[in-house]
Amino acid sequence: MSEIDTSQFRIENEPYYKPVGNEVEQFAAAYDVRMPVMLKGPTGCGKSRFVEYMAWKLQRPLITVACNEDMTASDLIGRFLLDINGTKWQDGPLTIAARIGAICYLDEVVEARQDTTVVIHPLTDHRRQLPLEKKGEVVNAHPDFQVVISYNPGYQSMMKDLKQSTKQRFGAMSFDYPQAATEAEIVSHEAGIDLKTAERLVQVAERSRNLKGHGLDEGMSTRLLVYAGQLISQDIPAPAACQMALVEPLTDDPDMRDTLQAAVQTFFPEITDSSKVA
Numbered sequence: 385m386s387e388i389d390t391s392q393f394r395i396e397n398e399p400y401y402k403p404v405g406n407e408v409e410q411f412a413a414a415y416d417v418r419m420p421v422m423l424k425g426p427t428g429c430g431k432s433r434f435v436e437y438m439a440w441k442l443q444r445p446l447i448t449v450a451c452n453e454d455m456t457a458s459d460l461i462g463r464f465l466l467d468i469n470g471t472k473w474q475d476g477p478l479t480i481a482a483r484i485g486a487i488c489y490l491d492e493v494v495e496a497r498q499d500t501t502v503v504i505h506p507l508t509d510h511r512r513q514l515p516l517e518k519k520g521e522v523v524n525a526h527p528d529f530q531v532v533i534s535y536n537p538g539y540q541s542m543m544k545d546l547k548q549s550t551k552q553r554f555g556a557m558s559f560d561y562p563q564a565a566t567e568a569e570i571v572s573h574e575a576g577i578d579l580k581t582a583e584r585l586v587q588v589a590e591r592s593r594n595l596k597g598h599g600l601d602e603g604m605s606t607r608l609l610v611y612a613g614q615l616i617s618q619d620i621p622a623p624a625a626c627q628m629a630l631v632e633p634l635t636d637d638p639d640m641r642d643t644l645q646a647a648v649q650t651f652f653p654e655i656t657d658s659s660k661v662a
């Protein structure tokens with residue numbers, strides 16, 4: 385079998401990650417015993433960034449798979465491909481990760497169908513094996529291999545929940561948007577804007593998060609705050625930046641947009657107030 389070039393999966397430079405609790409120590413402890421880990425939390429709150437940071441810190445290659453409902457078991461495990469010399473087996477990302485001892489991160493795992501998700505079962509219990517049935521091979525996972533999955537508990541329907549038999553193979557960590565002061569520091573760092581402006585963006589977001597379940601499916605994520613900050617750092621006026629990055633992506637409902645625009649105006653009044661511009 386040809387050697388896999390693992391350097392492509394290495395994270396060379398330390399990713400910027402600001403811890404919000406004991407998550408770094410907890411994840412490291414779980415990794416030490418090769419416990420599979422589930423990261424729960426709303427979209428854009430730092431789960432993927434955390435995994436990148438941990439892979440860097442633990443010096444493991446990271447293979448990320450963005451899950452979707454069209455994904456099949458073969459997309460994870462691998463398949464035979466036809467080429468001019470006949471058929472050739474090609475490992476999927478899960479198989480590569482198991483062979484090289486990578487952290488395999490299945491992002492938004494509930495998006496995958498349950499018959500796809502079950503392929504991780506033999507890798508996430510004492511067996512640590514991956515049977516490649518079509519190829520007639522059983523891959524024994526490399527000692528450094530670990531499975532990490534993420535999902536957003538609020539957002540999916542009961543229909544799309546994970547099976548208990550899947551859930552109960554993981555230690556789980558809950559993520560949420562960081563506390564205001566921490567989040568402002570993150571937004572300021574990521575977007576290259578001053579702390580004061582970042583703090584005001586966070587305040588707008590907090591208003592929107594209180595509307596979750598009252599007309600909004602989700603509040604504004606840290607990711608969106610970073611987008612807004614990036615537009616501001618590109619000299620887009622704050623109200624326009626907030627409209628583009630915070631209001632428009634969140635909702636199409638006219639009343640809800642009015643509410644969110646009012647929140648923007650509250651925290652960026654001096655610029656939004658047209659009477660002062662004139």
Ligand SMILES: Nc1ncnc2c1ncn2[C@@H]1O[C@H](COP(=O)(O)OP(=O)(O)O)[C@@H](O)[C@H]1O
Binds near residue numbers: 433
């Ligand atoms: N604790 C944190 N430290 C550093 N950056 C963070 C943190 N939390 C969120 N971010 C920022 O928010 C963005 C979105 O986070 P991400 O990890 O992609 O979210 P998720 O995977 O939870 O959907 C990141 O790109 C990063 O800029």
Ligand SMILES: [Mg+2]
Binds near residue numbers: 431432491534
């Ligand atoms: Mg993510």
